[in-house]
Amino acid sequence: MLSANVDLVRSIFAAWERGYFGNIEWAIPEIEFVFADGPEPGTWTGLEGIAKANREWLSAWEKVRIKAESYTELDNERVFVVTLGSGRGRASGLEVAPMARSAFLFDVRDGRVTRIVAYWDRERALADLGLAPDTPSRPR
Numbered sequence: 001m002l003s004a005n006v007d008l009v010r011s012i013f014a015a016w017e018r019g020y021f022g023n024i025e026w027a028i029p030e031i032e033f034v035f036a037d038g039p040e041p042g043t044w045t046g047l048e049g050i051a052k053a054n055r056e057w058l059s060a061w062e063k064v065r066i067k068a069e070s071y072t073e074l075d076n077e078r079v080f081v082v083t084l085g086s087g088r089g090r091a092s093g094l095e096v097a098p099m100a101r102s103a104f105l106f107d108v109r110d111g112r113v114t115r116i117v118a119y120w121d122r123e124r125a126l127a128d129l130g131l132a133p134d135t136p137s138r139p140r
Contacts, residue, residue, distance in 0.1 A: 005106075006079055008108060008111065008113070009071060010071065027112060029046060030046060031045070032116075033049060035120075036117050036124065037121050038121075039120075065085065066084075067083060067085070077109055080105055080106075080125070104116060
């Protein structure tokens with residue numbers, strides 16, 4: 001049985017898989033959003049901060065989709081999501097599918113997301129979290 005936290009994260013990914021990134025009602029106003037690696041690592045705070053980070057990132061891509069492959073509840077406040085992404089570079093026209101074997105870590109408290117850490121490199125995420133590459137996960 002999946003927890004309420006996993007259900008919340010699954011609902012977020014349901015929208016992201018359709019290419020809809022605009023709804024952030026699931027976030028607390030002080031949310032922290034982190035790109036841990038990739039071309040432009042950084043940290044943004046607050047709803048406007050996460051919106052700005054998403055606008056900047058999405059502006060380089062067309063037809064972006066992020067598909068969750070699995071969900072792992074690490075503890076009662078953290079959900080780890082293994083993902084695949086696809087899209088097309090706006091400037092280059094380069095079709096990238098899958099764009100990245102990436103991962104996300106969601107911190108959830110009282111039914112709201114307090115922090116998201118996005119990893120372009122799935123292996124780095126596993127290393128940062130001290131997880132083995134074969135960590136059990138919950139299938140979609």
